Amino acid sequence: MSLPLETHNVIKMFGAGEAERAVLRGISLRVQPGEFVALMGPSGCGKSTLLNIVGLADRPSSGEVFIGGAPTFGASDASLQLLRRQKLGYVFQHFNLLSTLSVRENVMVPLILNGSDVDSAAGRAEEVLAKVGLGKRGDAMPYTLSGGEMQRVAIARAVIHKPLVILADEPTGSLDSRTGAQVLELLREQSELGVAILMATHSDAASKSCSRVLHMRDGVLE
Numbered sequence: 001m002s003l004p005l006e007t008h009n010v011i012k013m014f015g016a017g018e019a020e021r022a023v024l025r026g027i028s029l030r031v032q033p034g035e036f037v038a039l040m041g042p043s044g045c046g047k048s049t050l051l052n053i054v055g056l057a058d059r060p061s062s063g064e065v066f067i068g069g070a071p072t073f074g075a076s077d078a079s080l081q082l083l084r085r086q087k088l089g090y091v092f093q094h095f096n097l098l099s100t101l102s103v104r105e106n107v108m109v110p111l112i113l114n115g116s117d118v119d120s121a122a123g124r125a126e127e128v129l130a131k132v133g134l135g136k137r138g139d140a141m142p143y144t145l146s147g148g149e150m151q152r153v154a155i156a157r158a159v160i161h162k163p164l165v166i167l168a169d170e171p172t173g174s175l176d177s178r179t180g181a182q183v184l185e186l187l188r189e190q191s192e193l194g195v196a197i198l199m200a201t202h203s204d205a206a207s208k209s210c211s212r213v214l215h216m217r218d219g220v221l222e
Helices: 047-054 077-087 103-113 118-131 147-159 177-192
Strands: 005-014 021-031 036-040 062-067 088-092 165-169 196-200 212-217
Touching: 005 047, 021 047, 021 196, 036 047, 036 177, 047 062, 047 165, 047 196, 077 088, 088 147, 103 118, 103 147, 118 147, 147 177, 165 177, 177 196
Parallel strands: 036 196, 036 212, 088 165, 165 196
Antiparallel strands: 005 021, 005 062
16 A cells, blocks of 8 residues: 655755755655654754655655655656645645635635535535534634634645645644644544644644654754
């Protein structure tokens, strides 16, 4: 059975000539179905670069990323876009909600991009919002929500299309400890449903919610 997420010797170079430097230096990792993995390390160690690459927003200089067993190195932009839409979910520190869309419409976006009709996408959005405790806020606009509510909307958006992998970049970084714990519990519930989660975090408290912790330093996994 293919793993949800796997990388083999991923290297990422930036710059050119004498200024060229390696930001990632041979990253190999495997994330099993249902694993909740914390990626920890100091600022500048390469965590965000690695998330961008495994999230198919950037390409490695060399090495390979597999999503659900599908190789990505050398794949066309269209193929990568399809993998992103169908297999990956994203949760960001600053939520990245679309300010002109309602809560329900924000959550519907992945399904609409994948070709669902509006009515079925809206129905599915209501189901997922209810599961994150926001079943009555579908018509609200993002600016009316608290930070914790916005992050719950972001999680609903990340899971609505039933991804193989959720990538979370400091998902509790803008939240107080109580609200952050609630967000981590929602993510943990997704891992219990079999979703693989890779979460970059500086927080020791957040990492304690995870089933495994990886430490990065200077572009390598320690």
